[in-house]
Amino acid sequence: MPVIYLFSAVFVVGVEQTLQWKYGAAGILGLLLLSIGVKAKSPVVSSVGAVMLALLVSGPALQ
16 A cells, blocks of 8 residues: 555655646646645635646647
């Protein structure tokens, strides 16, 4: 069981660092809002975070 926790922690840190490197503070804020919304079971907060991340990822394709 501790191995699963270790792998999940490494994955989360890796995703966070990739977002920070590629999308800056807005990416981290979107990920934070998404995770807070899911944990708090708030569809509004999680939707805002998901839309933020979607706009950041699809931004270059829309220009």
